[in-house]
Amino acid sequence: MRRSWKELLSKFAMFVVTSSVGTVIDLGLHWVLATYAFRGNYWGSFWIAPTISFEVAAIANFCIAYFFVWTERITQHNTRSFFRHLAAYNAACIGAYFLKLIAMQGFHFLFVSLHWMQDSTLEPVLCNLLGLCFSGGFNFFMSEFVIFNKTNKNNTYIND
DSSP: OOOOHHHHHHHHHHHHHHHHHHHHHHHHHHHHIIIIISTTOHHIIIIIHHHHHHHHHHHHHHHHIIIIISGGGOSOOSHHHHHHHHHHHHHHHHHHHHHHHHHHHHHHHHHHHHTOSTTOTTHHHHHHHHHHHHHHHHHHHHIIIIITOBOSTTOOBSOO
């Protein structure tokens, strides 16, 4: 079903505002892990820490999306519906994660080549934030047009 620009922009604005919770969780947990658990360890700071922080943030963002952003598109709020949507959302997040990771690595190598922020505990977090800009757009697209999609003109929804 075709959406109006007003509806799409409204959903996107809500998505951006509520996704800030996940961004704070992702960046905060990534900083804690990169600073205390994996300090000085490239694989820990740029692969393991962002994987853990992204998944925790994805679950938090899903709960916000399910109960607030796209709640009117879910006809039955029950355990089965919750976990079916969570599985689809998490699958989309895996794609977004790989997009984020590629962008994050690109920014890291750019910073290394320019000798910016080397030996800074904030460098992995900044690379993560820049990568999240790419993955956020992908997550919105998947949520709006696949996971919580409208199916017809009568405003019925799939995935219930």
